[in-house]
Amino acid sequence: MTAPEKAASESELVNLEPLQDLDRQLLQLLLKRWQLAQSCSGTAIEWMGASNAFFPTILGETELPAGLEEESIAAWLRHTASLCKHPDVNSRVAYLGPKFSYSYLATTKFFGDAAPLAPVDTIEAVFEAVACGDCHAGVVPIENSTDGRIVDTLGMLVKHRLGICGEVLLPIHHNLLCLGGRETIVKVCSKPQALSQCRQWLARHLPQAELSAVASTTEAARMASEQPGVAAVASAEAARQYGLQVVDSKIEDNRNNVTRFAILGTATPAPTGRDKTTMLFQVTHKPGALADAMGIFRDRDLNLTWIESFPIPGQKAEYFFFVEAEGHRDEPKMRDAVSALKQQSLRLDVLGSYPVGTIS
Numbered sequence: 343m344t345a346p347e348k349a350a351s352e353s354e355l356v357n358l359e360p361l362q363d364l365d366r367q368l369l370q371l372l373l374k375r376w377q378l379a380q381s382c383s384g385t386a387i388e389w390m391g392a393s394n395a396f397f398p399t400i401l402g403e404t405e406l407p408a409g410l411e412e413e414s415i416a417a418w419l420r421h422t423a424s425l426c427k428h429p430d431v432n433s434r435v436a437y438l439g440p441k442f443s444y445s446y447l448a449t450t451k452f453f454g455d456a457a458p459l460a461p462v463d464t465i466e467a468v469f470e471a472v473a474c475g476d477c478h479a480g481v482v483p484i485e486n487s488t489d490g491r492i493v494d495t496l497g498m499l500v501k502h503r504l505g506i507c508g509e510v511l512l513p514i515h516h517n518l519l520c521l522g523g524r525e526t527i528v529k530v531c532s533k534p535q536a537l538s539q540c541r542q543w544l545a546r547h548l549p550q551a552e553l554s555a556v557a558s559t560t561e562a563a564r565m566a567s568e569q570p571g572v573a574a575v576a577s578a579e580a581a582r583q584y585g586l587q588v589v590d591s592k593i594e595d596n597r598n599n600v601t602r603f604a605i606l607g608t609a610t611p612a613p614t615g616r617d618k619t620t621m622l623f624q625v626t627h628k629p630g631a632l633a634d635a636m637g638i639f640r641d642r643d644l645n646l647t648w649i650e651s652f653p654i655p656g657q658k659a660e661y662f663f664f665v666e667a668e669g670h671r672d673e674p675k676m677r678d679a680v681s682a683l684k685q686q687s688l689r690l691d692v693l694g695s696y697p698v699g700t701i702s
């Protein structure tokens with residue numbers, strides 16, 4: 343090393359000191375946050391739900407310099423929050439795996455990447471893991487902006503009567519992944535919802551390829567990594583995990599493709615001022631019954647954000663209805679609406695009230 347080079351590297355080291363001081367302060371702040379967390383009650387779902395609802399507020403108060411992405415800062419805040427909760431071995435979160443599925447990405451978006459996770463093979467298995475107490479929470483896709491409802495999830499909500507205590511909105515950008523180039527592809531595997539969200543693109547660019555439905559997008563990536571000629575529609579993270587080439591990116595037909603995931607569990611999040619309530623009900627099969635039920639929300643000025651019908655198994659032309667409305671079940675207007683709906687329903691499950699999810 344020449345003398346000027348040595349001097350330059352020494353002065354760089356001297357300049358590191360203020361940064362190292364800041365790192366020390368950050369560590370002290372982290373320990374302080376961790377200590378506070380140890381003395382607070384509440385479950386991981388309540389914690390992370392309330393923190394996630396608060397992050398956009400503090401991000402909105404702070405002007406970030408160019409080059410510092412809001413999403414990266416939000417991820418850093420989530421990671422800090424997930425580090426600072428009780429290290430409870432029973433507090434695993436079940437999701438549709440393997441790792442790097444969109445459900446995994448949604449799970450870490452809600453719980454941070456320090457949460458203990460339990461990947462399972464099907465949406466039904468997520469419900470079962472929570473219902474039997476093996477996991478304290480589960481994450482399942484509930485609807486997609488291109489394709490609508492996720493039928494497996496709605497069927498399980500009808501069957502299991504598990505609560506919803508949070509939601510995550512995840513923008514979905516699909517990729518075509520395989521070992522070789524596009525010309526080698528004879529078969530494209532993915533979860534049916536993912537294939538459907540790219541159906542126009544696939545028809546245009548790979549009209550000859552066979553489309554094959556598998557349990558999850560990451561399962562498709564795993565298969566593509568073992569068989570030349572087989573491609574997967576999956577996340578960019580799955581491509582890295584399985585050593586696959588991203589042949590084409592952003593192949594979803596709708597550029598605003600967003601999937602909404604529900605957080606399943608028994609937590610009861612407190613009102614935050616920006617909440618919604620999800621309900622499942624069945625009314626008598628007679629003219630005007632559904633209109634009367636909807637009138638309950640109109641009369642109380644409660645804004646509906648989702649309505650979906652689901653055929654009742656074994657009963658011809660009879661339906662369950664899922665409804666979401668802005669507001670928390672502990673607020674007088676919503677409490678009043680729930681009690682009015684109960685009087686008009688053959689079955690009413692209030693699945694939960696929780697903070698409204700945000701895209702960022």
Ligand SMILES: O=C(O)C(=O)C[C@]1(C(=O)O)C=C[C@@H](O)C=C1
Pocket residue numbers: 438442443444445446483486492514533535536557558559560601
């Ligand atoms: O297969 C995955 O990666 C999933 O997490 C499931 C799922 C879904 O069923 O909707 C989630 C998000 C996308 O919409 C596509 C697939």
